[in-house]
Amino acid sequence: MSPRTRRELRKYLIDKLGGKCSRCPETEYLQMDCIKPVGPAHHRMFSDRRYMFYLSQLQAGNLQLLCLPCHTNKTREDVHAKRGFRVRYASECHVKQSAKNT
Numbered sequence: 001m002s003p004r005t006r007r008e009l010r011k012y013l014i015d016k017l018g019g020k021c022s023r024c025p026e027t028e029y030l031q032m033d034c035i036k037p038v039g040p041a042h043h044r045m046f047s048d049r050r051y052m053f054y055l056s057q058l059q060a061g062n063l064q065l066l067c068l069p070c071h072t073n074k075t076r077e078d079v080h081a082k083r084g085f086r087v088r089y090a091s092e093c094h095v096k097q098s099a100k101n102t
């Protein structure tokens with residue numbers, strides 16, 4: 001069975017990617033991330049097209065799940081890397097800080 005609706009597609013992608021953030025144990029607030037940055041163009045796509053894009057990235061082996069704080073960190077690292085800075089990973093675990101009181 002191939003996923004048809006956007007919700008199915010999202011669930012399908014999350015299942016395929018292991019259902020958790022690839023950097024920490026977070027299993028909620030997950031977002032798709034292209035391991036090798038491919039530019040921001042897909043962020044302006046409508047949702048359906050964006051998920052088709054993510055599907056193609058999955059098939060190319062260039063997709064991972066990141067929770068919101070990890071995704072923010074990675075985006076920052078990508079920007080720094082582009083400028084030629086050495087990237088140092090945050091040693092502190094953000095999970096403790098991320099509010100779970102919603």
Ligand SMILES: [Zn+2]
Nearest residue numbers: 021024067070
């Ligand atoms: Zn995370």
